[in-house]
Amino acid sequence: xxxxxxxxxxxxxxxxxxxxxxxxxxxxxxxxxxxxxxxxxxxxxxxxxxxxxxxxxxxxxxxxxxxxxxxxxxxxxxxxxxxxxxxxxxxxxxxxxxxxxxxxxxxxxxxxxxxxxxxxxxxxxxxxxxxxxxxxxxxxxxxxxxxxxxxxxxxxxxxxxxxxxxxxxxxxxxxxxxxxxxxxxxxxxxxxxxxxxxxxxxxxxxxxxxxxxxxxxxxxxxxxxxxxxxxxxxxxxxxxxxxxxxxxxxxxxxxxxxxxxxxxxxxxxxxxxxxxxxxxxxxxx
Amino acid sequence: xxxxxxxxxxxxxxxxxxxxxxxxxxxxxxxxxxxxxxxxxxxxxxxxxxxxxxxxxxxxxxxxxxxxxxxxxxxxxxxxxxxxxxxxxxxxxxxxxxxxxxxxxxxxxxxxxxxxxxxxxxxxxxxxxxxxxxxxxxxxxxxxxxxxxxxxxxxxxxxxxxxxxxxxxxxxxxxxxxxxxxxxxxxxxxxxxxxxxxxxxxxxxxxxxxxxxxxxxxxxxxxxxxxxxxxxxxxxxxxxxxxxxxxxxxxxxxxxxxxxxxxxxxxxxxxxxxxxxxxxxxxxx
Numbered sequence: 001x002x003x004x005x006x007x008x009x010x011x012x013x014x015x016x017x018x019x020x021x022x023x024x025x026x027x028x029x030x031x032x033x034x035x036x037x038x039x040x041x042x043x044x045x046x047x048x049x050x051x052x053x054x055x056x057x058x059x060x061x062x063x064x065x066x067x068x069x070x071x072x073x074x075x076x077x078x079x080x081x082x083x084x085x086x087x088x089x090x091x092x093x094x095x096x097x098x099x100x101x102x103x104x105x106x107x108x109x110x111x112x113x114x115x116x117x118x119x120x121x122x123x124x125x126x127x128x129x130x131x132x133x134x135x136x137x138x139x140x141x142x143x144x145x146x147x148x149x150x151x152x153x154x155x156x157x158x159x160x161x162x163x164x165x166x167x168x169x170x171x172x173x174x175x176x177x178x179x180x181x182x183x184x185x186x187x188x189x190x191x192x193x194x195x196x197x198x199x200x201x202x203x204x205x206x207x208x209x210x211x212x213x214x215x216x217x218x219x220x221x222x223x224x225x226x227x228x229x230x231x232x233x234x235x236x237x238x239x240x241x242x243x244x245x246x247x248x249x250x251x252x253x254x255x256x257x258x259x260x261x262x263x264x265x266x267x268x269x270x271x272x273x274x275x276x277x278x279x280x281x282x283x284x285x
Numbered sequence: 286x287x288x289x290x291x292x293x294x295x296x297x298x299x300x301x302x303x304x305x306x307x308x309x310x311x312x313x314x315x316x317x318x319x320x321x322x323x324x325x326x327x328x329x330x331x332x333x334x335x336x337x338x339x340x341x342x343x344x345x346x347x348x349x350x351x352x353x354x355x356x357x358x359x360x361x362x363x364x365x366x367x368x369x370x371x372x373x374x375x376x377x378x379x380x381x382x383x384x385x386x387x388x389x390x391x392x393x394x395x396x397x398x399x400x401x402x403x404x405x406x407x408x409x410x411x412x413x414x415x416x417x418x419x420x421x422x423x424x425x426x427x428x429x430x431x432x433x434x435x436x437x438x439x440x441x442x443x444x445x446x447x448x449x450x451x452x453x454x455x456x457x458x459x460x461x462x463x464x465x466x467x468x469x470x471x472x473x474x475x476x477x478x479x480x481x482x483x484x485x486x487x488x489x490x491x492x493x494x495x496x497x498x499x500x501x502x503x504x505x506x507x508x509x510x511x512x513x514x515x516x517x518x519x520x521x522x523x524x525x526x527x528x529x530x531x532x533x534x535x536x537x538x539x540x541x542x543x544x545x546x547x548x549x550x551x552x553x554x555x556x557x558x559x560x561x562x563x564x565x566x567x568x569x570x
Binding site: 107108112123127132133134135162163164167207208210250251252253255256257258259260262263265266 | 392393397408412417418419420447448449452492493495535536537538540541542543544545547548550551
């Protein structure tokens, strides 16, 4: 049986600790997500199964999803015994010191078919966080410098961000050290130029796709500072994750996800535009 | 004092009838909207005042708003005496037999600063109508043929449309007679090609503007079948109306309006694409 361990770099979602079942990873780049007992589990499994067999999904869009390796029954992280897991690509497995941002997209995290109780809970959280204001919320984020400057703001800090706060957090995410007040944004152009390309590619698809509505789904941005510094070819990766609340689009585009995605795109564009301003006002000798 | 009358062609919103105060028009192309007593009235007035004095609004965007002529105290439509009114452009005044669609944009018609009671009411309506599903709802619509075939579906019919229903309604809106089951879409290309251009111009602005969030605002589409048939130059007009619930954007784009706008754009594009399909499969002799 493969030896599984608790991932080091998770920034959001259910995390494995004593008494709580969470995801596991192996050393071959696979991520084991506990299959939730309720419809969330079956829904996410059905999503992955349909995604990789649906000819309507263009191949340039499939790259945004973690690869899927079926399900496997393995020992649960909490020691409670065998439990079915969805086996996915471990997105951060190729990185030594990944910087990771988990951004939940959309100004509504629930869909109309959900239970009243679930809608009430989600709506409250959407109003307490930046979800309704910004069209997204940063669920978790860490930035890791080559000399181990870890910066990982507490989830509570990330909850209710104003536009200005979110801008600062995202700028810190692409700086050499997020702990300092004035972020240097030295990784911004290397990371966000490519992230922007990826987000614009996703946007193009979301403007036309009437297959899925992605409720409560996140965009994961991962990059490695050391790699970016060392190699010209190193780039950030952008992935979609968390599909427990994906529903049939019923003929309409996913205007909720698309609106939030456009909002995030505006932030990334503004950060990049800010860089050129600085470069223009401080020309290199 | 100018002689005012109740407009003939209104399809949505508060309508003047006995005992209820509603808008009035004069014969010089002005629309008198009763100033609501509560913050909705002062909010809409403040919006129009700021709109036409804000240098950040590009001139190509100002054309989407009704022109604004201040306020005037006139006899209310319900005979209750003098009442202040916002004086606006009467968008349909130049048309003999206007076909009109009023489409409330966005999957959320309330903003977080609203009262709990107001949010509860809006949310219920958003869930009961197509607002959450489609990102917009058709609040009212009439199509008027040159030989007086009026088609004006009841508001209740328009409430909870599926994507398929909304598509049919929008196709009927640009057909010679909306009352028949199989719409001929004879006005679709003449009307919707231009409407699409206008919506795409709006979309471009909504992708970047962080000035206003337009909650519960409508897009009004107006055209005249007789004019379209008679003149090559006749075109549909696209306007934004109803600004009682516009709020400060606080640094984020209006992802809620933008998402709904993109959803409407997809419908219009699909209708136009359907036309080319028919033209391709039924080539003219």
